[in-house]
Amino acid sequence: MHTGAAVAACLPKSAPAAAPAAPVSVARCQTYNPSELLSVMQKMFDQLGGIERLVRNKTVAIKINLTGAPTYRVGYLPLEDTHYTHPHVIAAAANLMGRAGARRIRVLESPWSTAAPIEEYILQANWEPRDILNAAPRVEFENTNWLGNGKKYSRMIVPHGGLMFPAFDLNHSYEECDVFVSIAKMKEHATAGITLSMKNCFGLTPCTIYGTGAGVDEPSLVPKGGRNLIHAGDRQPSKSAPPEKDPTTPREDTWRVPRTVVDLVSARPIHLAIVEGIKTMTGGEGPWIPEELTGVAPGVMVAGTNPVTTDAVAMAVMGFDPMADRGTPPFESCDSTLGLAEGVGLGTRDLNRIEVIGTPIAQARFDFASIRKRRRNSPPPPMGIRG
Amino acid sequence: MEAQWTPMRWPNAWKDPGALSLLQGTAIDYLLIGKDQDLAPVRDRARQMGIHVADPEALPSGISIIKGEWPGVKMSRGGGAELTAGPTGVPWVDSNGWAIRLAAALDPGAAVWVDAPPPDNARPSAASYLVAMADSAAYGGRWILSLDNQLSPAIAAQRPEALAAWKKMAAAAAFFSAHQSWSGYAPRALVGVVSDFSGPNEFFSRELLNLLGRAGLHYIALPKTRLAPDAFGGLRALIYPDSDAPSANLRNHVTSFVQAGGLLVAAPRWGDVPGTPSKSGEDPRYAIRTLGRGRIALAKADPDDPYLWTNDAALLVSHRYDLVRFWNGGATGSFYTMAPEKHAVVHLLFYANRGPDSASVRIAGRYRTVTASTVEHPQLPKVEAEFQSEAVEVHLPQVPQYVALELET
Numbered sequence: 001m002h003t004g005a006a007v008a009a010c011l012p013k014s015a016p017a018a019a020p021a022a023p024v025s026v027a028r029c030q031t032y033n034p035s036e037l038l039s040v041m042q043k044m045f046d047q048l049g050g051i052e053r054l055v056r057n058k059t060v061a062i063k064i065n066l067t068g069a070p071t072y073r074v075g076y077l078p079l080e081d082t083h084y085t086h087p088h089v090i091a092a093a094a095n096l097m098g099r100a101g102a103r104r105i106r107v108l109e110s111p112w113s114t115a116a117p118i119e120e121y122i123l124q125a126n127w128e129p130r131d132i133l134n135a136a137p138r139v140e141f142e143n144t145n146w147l148g149n150g151k152k153y154s155r156m157i158v159p160h161g162g163l164m165f166p167a168f169d170l171n172h173s174y175e176e177c178d179v180f181v182s183i184a185k186m187k188e189h190a191t192a193g194i195t196l197s198m199k200n201c202f203g204l205t206p207c208t209i210y211g212t213g214a215g216v217d218e219p220s221l222v223p224k225g226g227r228n229l230i231h232a233g234d235r236q237p238s239k240s241a242p243p244e245k246d247p248t249t250p251r252e253d254t255w256r257v258p259r260t261v262v263d264l265v266s267a268r269p270i271h272l273a274i275v276e277g278i279k280t281m282t283g284g285e286g287p288w289i290p291e292e293l294t295g296v297a298p299g300v301m302v303a304g305t306n307p308v309t310t311d312a313v314a315m316a317v318m319g320f321d322p323m324a325d326r327g328t329p330p331f332e333s334c335d336s337t338l339g340l341a342e343g344v345g346l347g348t349r350d351l352n353r354i355e356v357i358g359t360p361i362a363q364a365r366f367d368f369a370s371i372r373k374r375r376r377n378s379p380p381p382p383m384g385i386r387g
Numbered sequence: 388m389e390a391q392w393t394p395m396r397w398p399n400a401w402k403d404p405g406a407l408s409l410l411q412g413t414a415i416d417y418l419l420i421g422k423d424q425d426l427a428p429v430r431d432r433a434r435q436m437g438i439h440v441a442d443p444e445a446l447p448s449g450i451s452i453i454k455g456e457w458p459g460v461k462m463s464r465g466g467g468a469e470l471t472a473g474p475t476g477v478p479w480v481d482s483n484g485w486a487i488r489l490a491a492a493l494d495p496g497a498a499v500w501v502d503a504p505p506p507d508n509a510r511p512s513a514a515s516y517l518v519a520m521a522d523s524a525a526y527g528g529r530w531i532l533s534l535d536n537q538l539s540p541a542i543a544a545q546r547p548e549a550l551a552a553w554k555k556m557a558a559a560a561a562f563f564s565a566h567q568s569w570s571g572y573a574p575r576a577l578v579g580v581v582s583d584f585s586g587p588n589e590f591f592s593r594e595l596l597n598l599l600g601r602a603g604l605h606y607i608a609l610p611k612t613r614l615a616p617d618a619f620g621g622l623r624a625l626i627y628p629d630s631d632a633p634s635a636n637l638r639n640h641v642t643s644f645v646q647a648g649g650l651l652v653a654a655p656r657w658g659d660v661p662g663t664p665s666k667s668g669e670d671p672r673y674a675i676r677t678l679g680r681g682r683i684a685l686a687k688a689d690p691d692d693p694y695l696w697t698n699d700a701a702l703l704v705s706h707r708y709d710l711v712r713f714w715n716g717g718a719t720g721s722f723y724t725m726a727p728e729k730h731a732v733v734h735l736l737f738y739a740n741r742g743p744d745s746a747s748v749r750i751a752g753r754y755r756t757v758t759a760s761t762v763e764h765p766q767l768p769k770v771e772a773e774f775q776s777e778a779v780e781v782h783l784p785q786v787p788q789y790v791a792l793e794l795e796t
Contacts, residue, residue, distance in 0.1 A: 073714045075745045076771075076782040116702055123706040126749065126780075287715070 019348040022306035023048060023355040024313040026364045029278050030299045032080075037092040041274075044303045045096060047357040054179055054271060054305075056101035061177035064090055065185050065200050066109045066118075068286040070125035077295045079125045082281040085183050087127050089276045089301075091135035093183060098136020105136055106173050110145035110203045113211075115222040118143050144171035145223040146208045153209070153219065153241070156267040160344045162245055163259035168267055169209055169219075169241040179271045182307065186277030186298065186314055188368060189285045191231070191253045192261065193330035194320065196311040197273030198337050201264045202257065205230065209238045230260050254334035262340045265307055273310035275302040277317070282371045292375050298366030300359075308347025309354045311338055316361045319369030322349040329369055388491045388527045389449070389498045390570035392417040392439065393560045395532040396504065398539040399423060404432035406543060411436075413557040414564035419443040419531060451490045455483035455503035455530075458522035459515060460718050460738050480718045480738045485596040485608075487528035488574070489584060492608040499523075504533035511535055513552040514740060514788060517559050517762065521789035524563040525722050525734035527570035532556060555762075559789075562762040566791070569732050572724035576607040577708055578624045578700060581633075581641070583611055588629045591693055595628055598697040605710045605723055611637055624650035624704045628690050632658050646679030652700055653683065654690050672699060711735075712749040723750070729796040735789070742786040749780045754794040761787055 025044040029036060045051035064085040073079055080086040094105050111121045118141035119129040133139050142148050150172030157167045174180070184200035192199050205227060208214055213224025215238045229235055231253040236243045250256070277298040283291035300317055304310030312322035315338070321328065326335050338349040348354065351361075394417040395410075402425045417439040420430050433440050441447060461479040483501045490499045501523045505511050511519070523530035534542065541549030578599065582592035599606045609618055611629075614637070619625065625641055627633065633641070642661070645651050652673070653660075662678030669675075672695070673684040684703055690696055706712075711721040711733060720736035733750055737743055750757075757779055759767040769784040781792060 071712075071714055071716070073745075073747065076714075076747050116698075120702055120706050124709070124712060126712070 019342045021348045021353040024304035025357045026359045032088040052100040055097045058178035059104045060102045060179045061106045062181045069112045072287045074287045081279040083286045094135040105139045115146045158263045158267045162263045167242045181272040183274045197307045258335045258337040270307040273307040275314040300364045306347040308341045312349035319367035390567045404428045414560040451497040453486045455501040456481040484526040487526040489608045499528035501530045505535035513555045520559045559762045575723040576605040578606040579609045581609045594693040619644045627653040645681035648680040651683045710751045714747040716746045731794040733792040737788045744785045746783045756795045
């Protein structure tokens with residue numbers, strides 16, 4: 001064991017002492033081979049105090065990341081090698097949780113503009129749903145972009161009152177669970193700078209209420225389009241759900257998205273944050289981002305029981321300063337989700353206060369920051385039609 | 388299905404028979420020339436050149452004419468630059484493929500020509516003309532080559548850019564003519580739509596074909612009055628959308644299909660269905676029953692929204708069995724055909740103004756080789772294939788709007 005102090009020594013800022021700290025496990029993992037994944041993840045969970053302690057006899061909800069339509073890739077690369085949480089990581093997590101006694105495991109996502117079952121969505125990405133469903137007893141998927149299998153939406157209150165929203169109406173699965181896990185892909189993000197375990201939760205919001213095609217008074221029956229409502233603030237959610245607190249605040253996505261994310265992870269606390277960076281991409285969160293996009297293989301995983309400390313360590317692994325605020329990479333033009341989360345007391349982003357277990361950050365680092373700098377100092381390559 | 392001719396609508400303003408020299412060396416071999424007496428010399432010269440000539444209003448038998456749409460990505464009805472979304476979430480596309488397949492099903496021996504001239508005052512690009520030609524040819528038909536009212540005089544005036552566009556059209560016509568045997572290949576499909584496609588069922592059943600194609604669900608049209616005993620071979624599902632009950636023969640035929648493992652999606656007028664309620668849970672719009680090794684999804688309400696039925700059918704059948712999957716293709720279409728000798732041709736259509744630069748396509752089936760061709764390249768270079776156990780995934784370089792994949796088992 002060691003701390004992130006060696007890295008933090010280079011960093012100029014300090015964090016408020018009030019925000020809680022929690023250990024974070026970092027591990028090298030070179031492949032998606034199930035045997036390697038199971039071994040690495042088991043060790044990481046053990047380093048965090050054991051997965052059994054967290055999930056035995058519990059209903060576990062796992063939010064994965066399937067951003068964008070399954071019909072878009074970065075070049076010819078499989079989606080899971082660039083911007084989707086890899087199915088083997090999801091299956092390994094479910095397997096370990098099942099073996100640790102989880103009573104039920106729900107794998108959740110709000111896929112792009114559809115109420116179709118997740119199984120049907122991922123088939124279009126060339127995945128085999130049974131790889132995940134059979135990873136442990138009682139594993140199921142639910143599409144949370146709409147009412148789904150619930151009778152009504154669950155009102156989830158933001159305990160600190162909310163930076164943007166006082167509460168959210170979400171799919172029942174986010175309330176009907178004992179343990180909430182966020183499995184994210186380690187990526188940059190065009191709007192929020194980075195997308196890790198917290199930003200992954202932006203997708204908790206059902207587009208039937210928070211999406212472009214949301215009903216005005218009541219939720220629409222099925223989702224349509226993205227979440228421009230939150231991004232741009234051009235309208236309010238369906239009236240059945242709590243509106244944003246102050247409609248005079250900036251209508252800028254770089255202001256609104258980080259705050260909404262903090263409200264969401266406050267309303268639906270994360271018990272286990274896993275950031276998967278075995279293979280991923282640089283340049284943004286998906287193939288539609290107009291930057292030079294490259295598939296990369298950092299070969300790293302980060303996990304912790306506090307999403308802020310986990311994301312802070314993941315940022316450091318990416319070569320970014322987790323204490324960075326607006327104006328500093330990767331937050332050149334947006335607010336830091338980590339800073340805002342720390343501000344409301346969710347956790348510290350100060351590496352001096354975070355115990356890093358396993359592989360030291362310096363040894364795990366894959367320098368997204370330098371790649372970003374080089375990329376932004378050179379003209380973008382010619383880009384053809386991506387559909 | 389026959390596609391032995393390459394038709395063109397002769398511009399009425401081209402009264403000089405000398406303009407026929409444009410056709411020399413091209414595949415265009417059937418001219419539709421108006422009745423105008425001034426065009427008589429053109430008609431005569433064309434016949435002397437061995438070109439078939441017909442009055443557009445009085446075609447000989449053996450040809451089915453479809454009044455089609457100008458194919459391509461549809462812009463918003465307000466005339467703005469916004470795209471209209473379709474069932475796949477990508478922009479809406481007008482295609483004549485469904486109408487060609489229906490015409491072929493209703494009259495299997497006929498050649499199918501699509502009459503879809505460029506919209507008034509439109510100036511389609513050469514790429515847009517390629518889409519018009521390929522959208523018909525891919526599905527076994529032929530687009531009646533029709534020039535827009537700006538290109539036509541420009542060609543007659545021998546303007547270089549117009550002649551360049553003409554050469555591209557001629558090249559496309561030559562490509563499809565050289566592969567006219569493809570039109571006779573049997574379509575490979577997952578779903579059969581069983582209907583009379585007429586009367587009170589006309590709109591719904593035909594729009595269903597259109598939308599199934601847009602959703603990438605490969606189908607065949609099965610006119611219910613002329614079903615062959617093996618009509619359901621190779622299919623995973625049948626859709627019966629009609630508002631009248633099936634005949635006893637049809638019911639028996641379909642029931643056998645279900646008992647052997649197929650899926651029937653039917654309108655309520657299908658009537659009582661045997662079997663037992665499915666254990667897989669209730670569907671909000673269908674009562675699902677199991678029968679033998681198959682399932683019946685009986686709609687709870689009369690069909691009124693083909694869009695909804697299309698999406699429901701795609702999920703009931705399942706994307707697991709997709710015959711063709713695209714990535715980075717944008718607004719796409721495909722038609723999968725099987726030749727008699729373990730040979731398949733899959734037609735790929737990309738309806739945007741420019742072809743994709745890094746599209747991938749997965750073709751279901753066990754194949755050993757794959758070659759890709761376009762109008763310009765008989766064998767497209769830099770095509771990579773990953774052969775999987777039940778499919779082949781093809782990585783395409785920058786391509787135009789039409790690509791043909793030839794696969795060998």
